[in-house]
Amino acid sequence: xxxxxxxxxxxxxxxxxxxxxxxxxxxxxxxxxxxxxxxxxxxxxxxxxxxxxxxxxxxxxxxxxxxxxxxxxxxxxxxxxxxxxxxxxxxxxxxxxxxxxxxxxxxxxxxxxxxxxxxxxxxxxxxxxxxx
Amino acid sequence: xxxxxxxxxxxxxxxxxxxxxxxxxxxxxxxxxxxxxxxxxxxxxxxxxxxxxxxxxxxxxxxxxxxxxxxxxxxxxxxxxxxxxxxxxxxxxxxxxxxxxxxxxxxxxxxxxxxxxxxxxxxxxxxxxxxxxxxxxxxxxxxxxxxxxxxxxxxxxxxxxxxxxxxxxxxxxxxxxxxxxxxxxxxxxxxxxxxxxxxxxxxxxxxxxxxxxxxxxxxxxxxxxxxxxxxxxxxxxxxxxxxxxxxxxxxxxxxxxxxxxxxxxxxxxxxxxxxxxxxxxxxxxxxxxxxxxxxxxxxxxxxxxxxxxxxxxxxxxxxxxxxxxxxxxxxxxxxxxxxxxxxxxxxxxxxxxxxxxxxxxxxxxxxxxxxxxxxxxxxxxxxxxxxxxxxxxxxxxxxxxxxxxxx
Ligand code: SF4
Numbered sequence: 001x002x003x004x005x006x007x008x009x010x011x012x013x014x015x016x017x018x019x020x021x022x023x024x025x026x027x028x029x030x031x032x033x034x035x036x037x038x039x040x041x042x043x044x045x046x047x048x049x050x051x052x053x054x055x056x057x058x059x060x061x062x063x064x065x066x067x068x069x070x071x072x073x074x075x076x077x078x079x080x081x082x083x084x085x086x087x088x089x090x091x092x093x094x095x096x097x098x099x100x101x102x103x104x105x106x107x108x109x110x111x112x113x114x115x116x117x118x119x120x121x122x123x124x125x126x127x128x129x130x131x132x
Numbered sequence: 133x134x135x136x137x138x139x140x141x142x143x144x145x146x147x148x149x150x151x152x153x154x155x156x157x158x159x160x161x162x163x164x165x166x167x168x169x170x171x172x173x174x175x176x177x178x179x180x181x182x183x184x185x186x187x188x189x190x191x192x193x194x195x196x197x198x199x200x201x202x203x204x205x206x207x208x209x210x211x212x213x214x215x216x217x218x219x220x221x222x223x224x225x226x227x228x229x230x231x232x233x234x235x236x237x238x239x240x241x242x243x244x245x246x247x248x249x250x251x252x253x254x255x256x257x258x259x260x261x262x263x264x265x266x267x268x269x270x271x272x273x274x275x276x277x278x279x280x281x282x283x284x285x286x287x288x289x290x291x292x293x294x295x296x297x298x299x300x301x302x303x304x305x306x307x308x309x310x311x312x313x314x315x316x317x318x319x320x321x322x323x324x325x326x327x328x329x330x331x332x333x334x335x336x337x338x339x340x341x342x343x344x345x346x347x348x349x350x351x352x353x354x355x356x357x358x359x360x361x362x363x364x365x366x367x368x369x370x371x372x373x374x375x376x377x378x379x380x381x382x383x384x385x386x387x388x389x390x391x392x393x394x395x396x397x398x399x400x401x402x403x404x405x406x407x408x409x410x411x412x413x414x415x416x417x418x419x420x421x422x423x424x425x426x427x428x429x430x431x432x433x434x435x436x437x438x439x440x441x442x443x444x445x446x447x448x449x450x451x452x453x454x455x456x457x458x459x460x461x462x463x464x465x466x467x468x469x470x471x472x473x474x475x476x477x478x479x480x481x482x483x484x485x486x487x488x489x490x491x492x493x494x495x496x497x498x499x500x501x502x503x504x505x506x507x508x509x510x511x512x513x514x515x516x517x518x519x520x521x522x523x524x525x526x527x528x529x530x531x532x533x534x535x536x537x538x539x
Contacts, residue, residue: 010309010327010374013276019167022138024175025461025484062465073311079327081310086461086468086485094443094466101238102443102464105309105377106327123485130460130472131489 005046007080009037009057009091009107017083025086026123034085035066035120037111042077044070047113054118059109062090062129064121080111086126135517136161137212137500138168139278140405140510141257142517150521162279172501172521175483180493188494192531195453195477195492196538199228202451202475204430208442209457209479210234211407214505215514217528218409218416221455224536229430231449233442234413235457237425239373240403242383244414245424247403252390255368255400256511257284262291266360266367268305271330271374272404275313278510281404282314286368293366303360307333308374323349323357330378334389337361341392364397372404405510408499412508446470453477455528456496460485479531496528503527 017033024030037057039049049055053068064087071081082088084104091107134146138161146169147159153173161169179191186194199205207230210218225232236244246252260267267286274281282288287298294301305321306314307330315322325333329348336346340358345351361367369390379386393399405411414424421427423436428445438444442459446452447470454476460468461484471489478490481498497503502523506516526534 008327012310012312013273015163015276015279015313018276019163021461022164022167022171025458026175074324076310079309084462089461089463089468090465092464094464094470096443101242101377101380103377104464105374127460127485127488130465130468130485132469 003047003112005043005111007039007043007078007109007111009080009082009088009109010105011084011088011107012081014083017085021085031120031123034083035064035087036069036083037066038069038071038081039111040071040075040077040079042075043080043111044068047111049113054114054120056112056114056118057091057109058112059091059107061093064090065114065118067120086123087121090126090129134520135500135515136165136168137408137498137507137517138162138165140408140410141278141280141284142408142507142509142515143280143284144515148520164279169501171482172498177480177483177487177493177495179495180490182491188526191492191494192534193538195494196535198451198475198477198492199230199453199535200539202228202449204445204449205230206442206445206449206452207232207455208234208452208459209455210413211236211410212456212499213409213413213528214499214503214507215409215412215416216505217455217532218413220529220532220536222416222420224532225427225429227536227539229432231428231430231440231445232417233426233440233445234410234417235407235462236410236414237441238443238463239376240405240410241414241425242380243371243376243386243403244405244411246383246387247401248414248418248424252387252401253394253399254402254512256513257286257402257509258513259400260368260402261285261289261294263293263366264291264368265294265301266303266305266364268307268367268369269314269318270307270369270371271376271378272370272372273308273312273314274370274404275317277372277406278404281370282317286370305357305360321357321360323353325378328378330375331382331385334385338389338392341396361393362396364399367393367397367399369399369401370404371401402511409507411510411512412506415508415512443467446474449474451475451477453479454486454490455479458484458486460489479528481525494531495525496531497523497525499528505529
């Protein structure tokens with residue numbers, strides 16, 4: 001059975017992804033820079049994942065398939081980063097205490113590797129979920 | 133010179149030349165601003181009803197019809213609209229008895245409220261350039277979000293009292309959950325906090341400022357930070373979403389920290405507002421209604437509360453108008469889903485997830501590029517701008533006025 005790793009995802013900004021999103025939310029460039037999860041080296045090893053490996057990111061709110069990338073940052077096992085995007089927002093709960101802000105920067109999720117033939121979640125799939 | 137509306141720094145020194153529908157020459161734009169200027173000719177919207185292209189008049193008439201027949205409409209967005217458009221939006225909300233909210237209710241609102249009420253001392257970015265010897269980026273990463281912040285104001289420039297600038301006189305400190313691009317730059321003073329650990333870190337700074345042993349963090353590094361802060365002659369703190377999301381209802385702690393720092397020296401706070409006119413919306417709403425966001429005009433008087441935030445109202449409204457914003461990309465899935473189920477009117481220059489889901493799409497001119505107006509920079513300075521590209525497209529203000537006339 002594929003290994004599972006629990007992480008806390010913090011959404012962050014990236015200037016390259018921001019620029020791509022300004023040009024088009026529907027481009028491959030935006031998808032490739034958004035459907036990403038940045039993981040600590042140890043978590044990559046625990047998942048037996050390599051850069052570019054497709055991972056299922058799942059929690060009670062939703063799930064997406066995104067590409068793994070090894071973090072250049074110092075050790076932060078259990079802590080993962082995603083760039084703000086419709087992919088990360090699939091995992092953010094809209095149930096909050098009165099007056100509070102959603103947990104964009106404290107998303108609990110489980111990661112696992114996927115079958116080779118699985119695709120990164122397309123923006124059209126995210127749109128279909130929103131409009132269902 | 134042109135103004136960039138790519139972020140709330142509203143850089144005023146941009147040179148841009150467009151020829152035959154393409155950006156041919158630019159000066160002074162950062163990568164983000166370049167993307168913003170380049171986008172003027174890609175994925176532009178056209179008037180649509182139910183996915184079919186229609187005339188602008190038909191789209192405006194349909195929008196008016198939807199809003200008029202709605203019992204509880206929501207008007208959302210506003211951070212990428214001029215003050216003039218925001219004022220027209222407030223009039224429309226009053227006329228409809230609608231709920232009105234902006235993007236600040238999801239990010240800087242709780243801090244901005246304290247800045248605008250004077251509870252937390254603030255200053256202009258020009259003051260920062262002229263006087264600041266310490267800049268603290270707390271949960272913010274200007275190298276990614278406001279790329280010219282460091283070069284125009286907070287770190288690199290020479291200022292009236294800071295002629296030796298970053299080489300000798302300026303220190304930048306970063307508090308963040310990750311070693312961001314900005315943190316790499318200020319690596320001597322980078323402090324990593326755990327997600328949600330900002331309150332604890334503030335307590336630790338308060339402790340060292342009071343000469344006590346801090347409970348968290350590397351003690352030596354914390355004491356060094358305390359002495360750096362005490363030696364500061366004029367400091368500025370730039371909180372970003374990282375700090376706000378982490379603190380949430382513990383914002384009093386930040387107020388306490390700023391008050392303590394000001395007992396010792398001078399420290400001002402400027403929220404790292406993202407969208408170019410979010411602060412303008414907050415200031416205008418405060419002036420017109422007494423509240424910075426999340427207001428309902430149902431029953432006449434303006435009433436504020438979390439139940440009138442876009443997140444709550446998306447689930448209780450029966451129609452929504454979204455202007456210059458893409459909540460279907462930017463908000464939690466549940467809110468995006470709730471909005472997508474409503475009869476949605478999107479006023480936007482460019483295609484987005486929100487325009488794709490909208491019943492009615494009304495194309496608009498891009499502020500700063502195709503239409504002029506006024507906006508409020510992140511530090512409260514009002515900036516006026518003129519268009520640099522000719523267009524037949526209507527501005528947000530003109531569209532809202534036409535909708536209002538049709539109701
Ligand atoms: S820093 Fe902001 S306003 Fe200045 S050029 Fe870049 S995006 Fe535009």
